Amino acid sequence: MASESSQQGYLNQWYRERIGRPATDDEVIGYWVFVLGLLLGILGILLVMTSRAGTQMRGWGIIISALGLALLVAGPIVRLPLSDLASSLLLVGFLLCIVGTGWFLTIYPGDWRPQASPVIAVYSVGLLVMGFAGVFVPLLTTRDEELAESEAESDRLREELTETEAESERLGEELADTQADEMDLAARLRLLRKSQSRFELYEDVGGEWRWRLRHRNGNIIAEGGEGYTRKHNAQKGIAGVRRDALGATVLLIENEADLPAEEETFEPVTEIDSQATFERYEDNAGEYRWRLRHDNDNILCDSAEGYASRGNLTRALERIREYVGPAQYLRIDPTAFEIYEDNAGEYRWRLVHRNGNILADGGQGYSRYNDASRAVDRLRENLADYEFEIYEDAAEEYRWRLLASNDRIVADSGEGYTDRDEAETAVERVENYAPDADALEVSPAAFEIYEDAGEKWRWRLRHRNGNILADGSQGYNDRSAARDGVESVKRNAPNAETEDV
Numbered sequence: 001m002a003s004e005s006s007q008q009g010y011l012n013q014w015y016r017e018r019i020g021r022p023a024t025d026d027e028v029i030g031y032w033v034f035v036l037g038l039l040l041g042i043l044g045i046l047l048v049m050t051s052r053a054g055t056q057m058r059g060w061g062i063i064i065s066a067l068g069l070a071l072l073v074a075g076p077i078v079r080l081p082l083s084d085l086a087s088s089l090l091l092v093g094f095l096l097c098i099v100g101t102g103w104f105l106t107i108y109p110g111d112w113r114p115q116a117s118p119v120i121a122v123y124s125v126g127l128l129v130m131g132f133a134g135v136f137v138p139l140l141t142t143r144d145e146e147l148a149e150s151e152a153e154s155d156r157l158r159e160e161l162t163e164t165e166a167e168s169e170r171l172g173e174e175l176a177d178t179q180a181d182e183m184d185l186a187a188r189l190r191l192l193r194k195s196q197s198r199f200e201l202y203e204d205v206g207g208e209w210r211w212r213l214r215h216r217n218g219n220i221i222a223e224g225g226e227g228y229t230r231k232h233n234a235q236k237g238i239a240g241v242r243r244d245a246l247g248a249t250v251l252l253i254e255n256e257a258d259l260p261a262e263e264e265t266f267e268p269v270t271e272i273d274s275q276a277t278f279e280r281y282e283d284n285a286g287e288y289r290w291r292l293r294h295d296n297d298n299i300l301c302d303s304a305e306g307y308a309s310r311g312n313l314t315r316a317l318e319r320i321r322e323y324v325g326p327a328q329y330l331r332i333d334p335t336a337f338e339i340y341e342d343n344a345g346e347y348r349w350r351l352v353h354r355n356g357n358i359l360a361d362g363g364q365g366y367s368r369y370n371d372a373s374r375a376v377d378r379l380r381e382n383l384a385d386y387e388f389e390i391y392e393d394a395a396e397e398y399r400w401r402l403l404a405s406n407d408r409i410v411a412d413s414g415e416g417y418t419d420r421d422e423a424e425t426a427v428e429r430v431e432n433y434a435p436d437a438d439a440l441e442v443s444p445a446a447f448e449i450y451e452d453a454g455e456k457w458r459w460r461l462r463h464r465n466g467n468i469l470a471d472g473s474q475g476y477n478d479r480s481a482a483r484d485g486v487e488s489v490k491r492n493a494p495n496a497e498t499e500d501v
Helices: 002-018 025-049 056-078 084-107 118-140 145-193 231-245 310-324 369-385 420-436 479-492
Strands: 197-203 209-215 220-223 276-282 288-294 299-303 328-332 335-341 347-353 358-362 387-392 398-403 409-413 438-441 445-451 457-463 468-472 497-500
Touching: 002 025, 025 056, 056 084, 056 118, 084 118, 197 231, 209 231, 276 310, 288 310, 288 479, 299 479, 310 457, 310 468, 335 369, 347 369, 347 420, 358 420, 369 409, 369 420, 387 420, 398 420, 409 420, 445 479, 457 479, 468 479
Parallel strands: 276 497, 328 445, 335 438
Antiparallel strands: 197 209, 209 220, 276 288, 288 299, 299 468, 335 347, 347 358, 358 409, 387 398, 398 409, 445 457, 457 468
């Protein structure tokens, strides 16, 4: 039984690989019956042609040819979706052919009379019955309800199979995204474990306990704002910083005069019952897009690009929900440094203009975020001591690179330019903007608040790979209003429902 099942599985597999996916098992069986009949027919004809009349070999040639002809007729009929009556007649006809062939075997050659033998009549009736089952029975009978329902169920199962395959493909893509997100998380955890600083707990000259956070290079990163009368209270203060600082957002304030009073409280951005809904729709170009609409009918933001499929759009919305809550602010006024992690797991920096153009790229990748951050600091502090070099590349475009005193490439142009004057203008922009540009880690995404050409303040959410994930739907008269727009999205997007429009 196991050998027979294995053989049938092999024949089915061969049929699928070489011919196509069969609708039923009978389709495969009929094909192989036809092939067997063809081979037997050819063998029988060769035996008849190479043997003499009345010999045993001539008899076997006739028998094999007769069986081959019966199988040639039966094979195509077996492939058809026949009724029970037609299948029964097919079996009866094939058995008559077998009877006629067996009868011939008993009377050949002594009593064999080809012109008047009843053997030929029996065999011929068998062929006629098989032909009648395959041709005339389907024409003379109607398809019963049970067969129609069976075929409808078969069609439904095939549709479900197609949907399942599509779902499997979608899950495969989601798995790839999940693995990428896990890599992001692993990188962040590695970064947290590789802290280059330590808390120092000490008693000051006034007898109060204080703490400070000091980097390995000796710089004081942070100090406690007050002294504590008891040592354990100071330790609680350190624990509070460790607990709260990790998920704290960043609020950029223009100057010290705008700092809120110490006693002024504020509500952290938390997930709430959303007052907005993500709307999915198809634009005039046939691409899928989304927008976040508030319950008051205002559009809070929309997708920065169109997507080729609804599945890609759904995954984009999932990333938006995940990123907007913890995303920090990056001030681009008019430029800012982005520190990000590339696909190889190295940290890099780039200088971005508020129009989205990359003005400069770091010349190398770093294994740690702090190293990339220090490279940005060195660029700001030592830009005047570095040398810009403009050259023509292999594509006959002009580019620039920034060299340190040891000829190490510190930075280079993010693009090529058609003439030297454009490259020189790009160098001037870097010289003017880099010393005062803000810097913020983009991992995995950050909000950019910038002023557009119409002197309106806008925001966009940019992934660390440079792609813009979301755009604010309107411009604001001042930067604080743009921040309010960002906060509205941070509150409403994570829990917003999705509907098709």
